[in-house]
Amino acid sequence: MSSRAVRALYRLFLQQARALERSGVAQLDVRAPVSTEAWLMQQGGHGWAPPRDEFHLRSLQQLFPWAAEGATSGSFSPAQLRALIMRCFRQPAGASKEEQLDQAFTSLRLLSDQVHMQECSSSCQTEGVHVEVTTAHVGSQEELDPHYEAEEGQQPKHYYTYRVRVSNCGNETVQLMGRHWIIEDSSGNVVTEVAKGSRGVVGCTPLLKPGECFEYYSGTDVDTPGGCMRGSFQMAVVNPQRPQELPSHTFDALVAPFPFVPPRNGG
Template sequence: MSQNRAVLTVYRGLLRQARLLSEEERLVVRHPVDPEAFRRTNHSWAKPADEICRETLKELAPYLTEVPGQFTRASLSSVIRNSFKSSFNAAQEDQGPLQDTSLRALRTLSDQIAMMQCSTSTTTQGVNVDVTTAPLFQNESIFAFTYRCRIENRGQHKVQLLGRHWQFKNAHDMLVQEVPKGSPGVVGNTPIIPPGDCFEYHSAAHLDTPKGSIQGSFQMMQMDAAQQHFDAFVERTRFHQNGRQSEM
């Protein structure tokens, strides 16, 4: 058997991608953002995060059966090594499919690292809010972005999303637009989210700079006897017009 040099080259590329993570960063596996979703179907009941992880990880680590849904730089490098070490001496007839599989893994990892730079995940009282942004287009001095919000109920009580609060800022940290706290629902909906379910929606924003941020909260209510109201917070999430983001 001859060494599969093409797969080895991609394998080294995967390790280089893994080294882009700092020691402090964690890569959380996510589905890519559909840039046309806010125009086509702007909301849906989505799969829980663990199911999304399993599907995406089939491409990232195709030769392993069990891999985590988030990685440090060290654990990602380890998964890559373990996933690909058995393929370097593959038979000649197997090398074509192996190259295709390896290239898909490289694209998936590159996409995941890029998304990590424009994503946040915050849990408040069992409600996890995962936000990811993506560029849409630039038109003269207007920069358009889309953002996806996944509101997943990881708690024990049914909850209802009643309102939202958003602050959109440009690259100079100036407030460009604000949606006041308590503005009704999201995309015309006030969804009731049982434990284990996830409501997902897409929207869009326009800035006057190629970088910026979104930050805010969702006003929630626990649908039990106490009917407790609380804010599910959204950490500052970056907008960036092109590629991997740098610090604002």
């Protein structure tokens, strides 16, 4: 890799880190990509998964192996991200110039994808229950339906999928009993509301012991290119030995607003 190419890539990486800092993001959490097909699969769309911190670290190891050596976290402040970039450029991997260049370009694209996913995510913790949601654009109605013909003045719907990760970071066993969703279009108008207490998620009322995480995919459509969704999960603190007994405590685990963001290329 020529010194000129190294300097150009180094500047591009630092520009991404500085843009993240200017946006006011406290930290970048590395995330595995969101599947745009999992929510359509009856079995593949939900199940047990690594909890919050382990998920981010595994995502770093999978996507950025060149930066994961010795890492204990998959979350970085903008300052930590800049330090990581400088360290990796000072200690290039023992590969050919062509391989190093390919790795640098791939990593730059992945970093850009991570910044975009950060914009499409929300994170919130309530009484030890951490809820993280990340969205992805599936396509517009005219893109997905070859027979679609818009009526005069009508805009095609936009379809989004979202991955929900519920991690029990507390010390008590909890059960997800219900949900409450409010979906808004890009103008802030409420287009759909799922009543508070609607039973479970994807047909399940998962029991989460300390350290466990339940992950599932779902999806929705909005009449505008973008929008937003927020809500809560109704949780019950239960006795893991006798979960059929009345819960000792119930609470709402808040789901911070997460946006539906159109593709960056406008497609």
